[in-house]
Amino acid sequence: MHYLFKAASAVIITFVIIAGIGIPMVQGNHGFFEFPFIPGLEEKARNIFFHVPIAWATTLAFIMSMIYGIQYLRKQDIEYDLRSVSSAGIGMILCVLATVTGAVWAKFNWGAFWNWDPREVSIFILLLIYGAYFVLRSAIDEDGKRAKLSSAYSIIAGITVPFFIFVMPRLMGGLHPGSAGDESGKGPVLELKMSGMMLVVFFSSLIGFTILYFWMYSVKLRANRIEHQLKSQE
Amino acid sequence: MISITLQVKNIAKEFNRKKLFENISFDADAGSAIAVTGKNGSGKSTLVKILCGLLEPTRGTWVLTVEDKKIPHEEYYKNIGLVSPYLNLYDEFSGIENLDFIAKIRRLQNPSTIIESVLEDFGLFKHRKKEVKYYSSGMKQRLKYCAALLHKPEILFLDEPQSNLDSEGISVVRTYMKQQRERGILIFATNDEDDLSYADAVIKLNSLNIEK
Amino acid sequence: MRAIGLSSYYVLVKEIASELRTRYALNALLMFVVTTLSVIVFSLGSEHVPYEIYCGTLWVIIFFSAMSGLSRTFVTEEERGTTLLLQLITSSNSVLLGKLFYNVILNFAITLITAIAYLILFNDFVVRTYSIFWLTLLLGSVGLASASTILAAIVAKANSKGTLFPVLAFPVLVPILLTAIKATILSVEGGMFNEAFPDFQVLISFTIVIIAVSFLLFDFVWKD
Ligand SMILES: Nc1ncnc2c1ncn2[C@@H]1O[C@H](COP(=O)(O)OP(=O)(O)O)[C@@H](O)[C@H]1O
Ligand SMILES: [Mg+2]
Numbered sequence: 001m002h003y004l005f006k007a008a009s010a011v012i013i014t015f016v017i018i019a020g021i022g023i024p025m026v027q028g029n030h031g032f033f034e035f036p037f038i039p040g041l042e043e044k045a046r047n048i049f050f051h052v053p054i055a056w057a058t059t060l061a062f063i064m065s066m067i068y069g070i071q072y073l074r075k076q077d078i079e080y081d082l083r084s085v086s087s088a089g090i091g092m093i094l095c096v097l098a099t100v101t102g103a104v105w106a107k108f109n110w111g112a113f114w115n116w117d118p119r120e121v122s123i124f125i126l127l128l129i130y131g132a133y134f135v136l137r138s139a140i141d142e143d144g145k146r147a148k149l150s151s152a153y154s155i156i157a158g159i160t161v162p163f164f165i166f167v168m169p170r171l172m173g174g175l176h177p178g179s180a181g182d183e184s185g186k187g188p189v190l191e192l193k194m195s196g197m198m199l200v201v202f203f204s205s206l207i208g209f210t211i212l213y214f215w216m217y218s219v220k221l222r223a224n225r226i227e228h229q230l231k232s233q234e
Numbered sequence: 235m236i237s238i239t240l241q242v243k244n245i246a247k248e249f250n251r252k253k254l255f256e257n258i259s260f261d262a263d264a265g266s267a268i269a270v271t272g273k274n275g276s277g278k279s280t281l282v283k284i285l286c287g288l289l290e291p292t293r294g295t296w297v298l299t300v301e302d303k304k305i306p307h308e309e310y311y312k313n314i315g316l317v318s319p320y321l322n323l324y325d326e327f328s329g330i331e332n333l334d335f336i337a338k339i340r341r342l343q344n345p346s347t348i349i350e351s352v353l354e355d356f357g358l359f360k361h362r363k364k365e366v367k368y369y370s371s372g373m374k375q376r377l378k379y380c381a382a383l384l385h386k387p388e389i390l391f392l393d394e395p396q397s398n399l400d401s402e403g404i405s406v407v408r409t410y411m412k413q414q415r416e417r418g419i420l421i422f423a424t425n426d427e428d429d430l431s432y433a434d435a436v437i438k439l440n441s442l443n444i445e446k
Numbered sequence: 447m448r449a450i451g452l453s454s455y456y457v458l459v460k461e462i463a464s465e466l467r468t469r470y471a472l473n474a475l476l477m478f479v480v481t482t483l484s485v486i487v488f489s490l491g492s493e494h495v496p497y498e499i500y501c502g503t504l505w506v507i508i509f510f511s512a513m514s515g516l517s518r519t520f521v522t523e524e525e526r527g528t529t530l531l532l533q534l535i536t537s538s539n540s541v542l543l544g545k546l547f548y549n550v551i552l553n554f555a556i557t558l559i560t561a562i563a564y565l566i567l568f569n570d571f572v573v574r575t576y577s578i579f580w581l582t583l584l585l586g587s588v589g590l591a592s593a594s595t596i597l598a599a600i601v602a603k604a605n606s607k608g609t610l611f612p613v614l615a616f617p618v619l620v621p622i623l624l625t626a627i628k629a630t631i632l633s634v635e636g637g638m639f640n641e642a643f644p645d646f647q648v649l650i651s652f653t654i655v656i657i658a659v660s661f662l663l664f665d666f667v668w669k670d
Binding site: 073125128129131132135136139140141145148149151152153155156157159160163164166167168170171 | 593597600604610613614616618624625628651652656659660666667
Binding site: 283286287288289290308309311314315316318320321322323324325326327335336338339340341381382 | 449452453456457460463464467468526527528530531533534535536537538540665669670
């Protein structure tokens with residue numbers, strides 16, 4: 001099962017890297033095995049295949065972590081806490097990756113690595129929340145208590161995120177495609193005049209990074225289980 | 235005497251996967267006095283805390299029934315009293331202010347007469363207006379008894395009942411222990427031989443420290 | 447319901463009596479407001495700065511005074527070992543409700559004092575729509591206090607309580623702070639009352655959601 005995960009995500013992501021970077025972009029008419037040249041994004045459009053799927057996997061990881069947190073509170077079984085913290089750990093790595101790929105894109109599109117655009121602020125707050133989550137965990141010695149309190153915190157922090165997503169765009173103009181301040185009229189990512197081939201690469205990438213998340217998560221979970229068992233045998 | 239039963243089944247507690255105790259089972263009903271004994275760190279206080287509904291055990295169940303009604307864990311506070319070394323009263327309030335607060339929050343009828351009579355019994359009446367931070371440790375222990383007994387609990391838990399008490403204090407506690415047996419269930423954690431002989435069942439915790 | 451109302455009232459009364467006797471929070475908070483205000487006064491001198499700066503710093507002071515004062519309700523119980531007493535005499539919901547009210551009162555008082563000091567001290571800080579201003583102060587401080595209360599209950603059970611609280615609270619409180627600052631700016635700009643409506647909706651719904659979740663989670667947090 002794990003080999004299947006590993007193999008599938010390796011194959012898909014390799015395809016995405018080769019196709020996403022290698023396929024030429026042409027102006028005017030383009031064949032199926034070519035990407036269209038989108039004015040304003042140009043070659044930078046290739047980052048869509050990496051940045052957006054990673055941001056999606058980050059969201060998935062954090063939602064899974066919160067769901068396992070709720071499960072822990074209901075069942076009081078430490079296994080759920082191990083799942084919750086494993087998912088949060090992977091989410092943190094993906095979140096950093098999403099921030100870095102986003103910053104690189106921002107540098108070339110908007111001129112600076114960081115612009116305090118609503119979505120940039122959102123991911124920054126997400127980093128703060130999970131930073132706080134891990135700080136809280138390190139401040140509690142007993143594992144039942146740690147599981148309980150950190151689950152409670154991730155629920156409280158989790159329910160404020162929708163407010164955040166609602167509040168931010170009202171406070172500042174956005175730069176991301178699809179947000180209020182986006183004047184070039186480009187729609188959200190999917191309406192981004194993607195050609196057939198772009199859509200194939202984009203959705204392969206979504207699937208690839210989703211599987212990558214599940215594979216990394218299962219490795220992290222098994223490592224955490226072993227660590228937990230070793231600690232109890234001291 | 236009211237009908238009251240406490241049924242404890244296979245309770246086990248682990249901290250960080252280290253077993254403290256397991257398979258604790260017993261039944262108690264009105265008139266029982268149950269003692270918990272064991273070395274320091276064997277988990278007496280932990281077991282008492284679990285039975286009071288303040289700490290989740292790792293495994294096992296326990297059911298408190300009063301007048302054929304099963305009491306949910308979050309409502310145990312209505313039926314129990316606890317005297318414990320981990321319990322403190324408010325330092326900045328006087329003895330009588332502390333008891334007044336407890337009586338009000340428990341919505342007792344006729345609080346002042348009850349408060350006066352327990353204060354009298356435990357010899358604290360003349361110190362009642364002193365702030366608790368000026369109490370000696372023995373006086374604080376006596377005040378904890380007053381706090382635990384105000385509402386005449388159906389179950390009284392005593393963790394180290396004699397700590398910090400002088401012989402006069404101990405004899406007052408003995409009378410109240412006897413009274414408690416007449417009213418309901420008494421459960422106490424101790425290593426004192428005299429106290430142990432008073433119990434009609436003894437639960438011995440021997441440090442397991444078995445690793446899972 | 448009546449039982450919870452009554453016992454949470456006694457928790458609140460206890461909290462106030464204890465504060466008046468020990469002055470754990472109040473004096474420190476007042477001094478905090480005075481010091482930060484004087485730092486701002488000294489650093490501005492007679493400069494004219496944009497009114498947005500005043501609105502921002504007003505909420506910065508309110509935020510940090512909340513961070514230093516609102517965790518005390520639970521932390522002092524834990525430090526003095528009186529948590530067990532409260533657990534033994536009343537339901538967790540009454541404790542939460544009582545402490546919530548206490549924090550709301552404390553935070554609103556500090557907020558009012560800070561806001562009035564702002565109005566008096568800074569001639570450039572002119573509020574044109576007072577209805578928006580006062581309502582924002584009320585809703586903002588109630589929201590801050592509600593979220594801080596459940597977080598304080600979590601922090602009280604962990605080590606290194608003092609430094610942990612702002613770390614946990616900041617990301618959760620950002621939506622309230624930003625919305626409150628925006629509405630305050632609107633009140634200075636002389637916006638119409640109904641222009642601030644969406645902001646009030648955010649503040650109110652945030653507070654309701656946080657309080658509802660607090661009641662769901664508090665029992666887990668409060669008992670060991
Ligand atoms: N919250 C906790 N976290 C981790 N270990 C604990 C906790 N509470 C108690 N223990 C451990 O459980 C053991 C038993 O404690 P306790 O019940 O107080 O024993 P006793 O009352 O018999 O002396 C102690 O060794 C203590 O270290
Ligand atoms: Mg003990």
